[in-house]
Structures are given as structure tokens and as C-alpha cells.
Amino acid sequence: MHAPGLARAAAAVLALEGAALVVIALIETFGLGAGGAASTTTAVALIVLTLIGAGALIAFAVGTLRGRSWARSGAVVLQVLAVVLALAALTLQPVPWLFVIAVGAPGILGFVLLLSSARREASTGDAPADES
Template sequence: MRAPGLALAAAAVLAAEGAALVVFALIELLGLGAGDAASLPTAVALIVLTLIGAAALFAFAWGTRSGRSWARSGGLVFQVLAIGLAFATLTLQPVVWAFVVGVGLPGAVGFALLIASARRENASSER
């Protein structure tokens, strides 16, 4: 079963977030190679966990594109975490607005698309 347009847009947001995490992991890996890490085991663990998160986002993107409800649920959890992280960053001084917008805006858009997709799919199944 193929998902409607809203689900495809939500899947695109999830995939873009997964790609951003891969880029972040690569940047961290380059920093590790340059000797910027204070603790090698902690740096490796951060990279591995970041790549696991990216793999989860790619899986949720694939599942959302396929119309799977489990994928929308997992994607929603990631979006709520992204929005929470963006709001938490507002407490730091000076506020890094690029990070707040770069994490919060895709999280809010992804959240709205996933909810709208679920509602539309539910309305379609009731007819």
C-alpha cells in the first residue's frame, strides 16, 4: 500500500533529518580523527548512537512512505524530541538561533505532517 502525498512529505522530512544526523556523525568522526575528543570512548559512543538514530529515522521514513502506522509513531517521537531540544537550547546564553531554527522548524513541520497524514489516512479508511 502506498501512502498519500502528506505521508510522502513526512517521509521526506524524516529522511532529511536522518541525512543530517549522518552528516553530524561524519563531522564528529573527522573531529575524532583530528584528536579533538577529550574522551575516545565517549566520542565513539556518541558517533555510534548518532548513526543508530539516523538509521531509525531512515527506517521511519521508509515505513511512513509505505503507510505503516508504527513508522509514524516512531517519527512522532523523534519530532517531539527535536522540538524539546530546540526549546531547551533557548535556555543557553547566548542563544544559538541557527541551531534552534535548524532543529525546531523541521521537527515542527515533521510533527504536523505526520499528524495530518495519520488523520487523512484514518478518514480514508472510514469511508
């Protein structure tokens, strides 16, 4: 099956976000190894949760490529959460602009691509039948 261009673009954004979370988890793991954590238990828990999020984003990317509605639905939720997190960061002083842009821009782009892909597939009937 050949995925439509919008679905491929959305999957690429999701995969890049997942890869970014893996990099963040690795950085935190090295920081933990260097003794930079106040609580080892909390640091390990946050690293595990970050890796779970990365795995979810990568799974959603694969599912989006395959045209699965569950993948788009889950991915849309994570994109909305990314945008909300970026907007919440605007309330901090000083505003962490790099974080706001690095989290918010891919979130908005992924959200728009996912919705556009779903609308295109619904209007053209390109969506594959879900496997049971």
C-alpha cells in the same frame, strides 16, 4: 501501493533529518580522527548513538511511505524530542538561534505532517492493512 502526498512529505522530512544526522556523525568522526576529542571512548559512543538515531529516522521514513503505524508513532516521538531540544536550547545564553531553527523547524514540520497524514488516512480509509 501509492503513498498519499502528506505521507510522502513526512517521509521526506524524516529522511532529510536522518541524512543530517549521518553528516553530523561524519563530521564528528573526522574531528575524532584529527584528535579533537577529550575522551575517545565517549566520542565513539556519541557517534554510534548518532548513527543509530539516523538509522531510526530513515527506517521511520520508509515505514511512513508504506503506511505503517509503528513508523509514524516512532517518528512522532523523535519529532517531539527535536522540538523539546530546540526549546531547551532557548535557555542558553547566548541563544544558539541557528541550532534552534535547524532542529526545531523540521521537528515541527515533521510533527504536523505526520499527524495530518495519519488523520487523512484514518478519515479516507487509505491506510493499508498491517502485514503480520
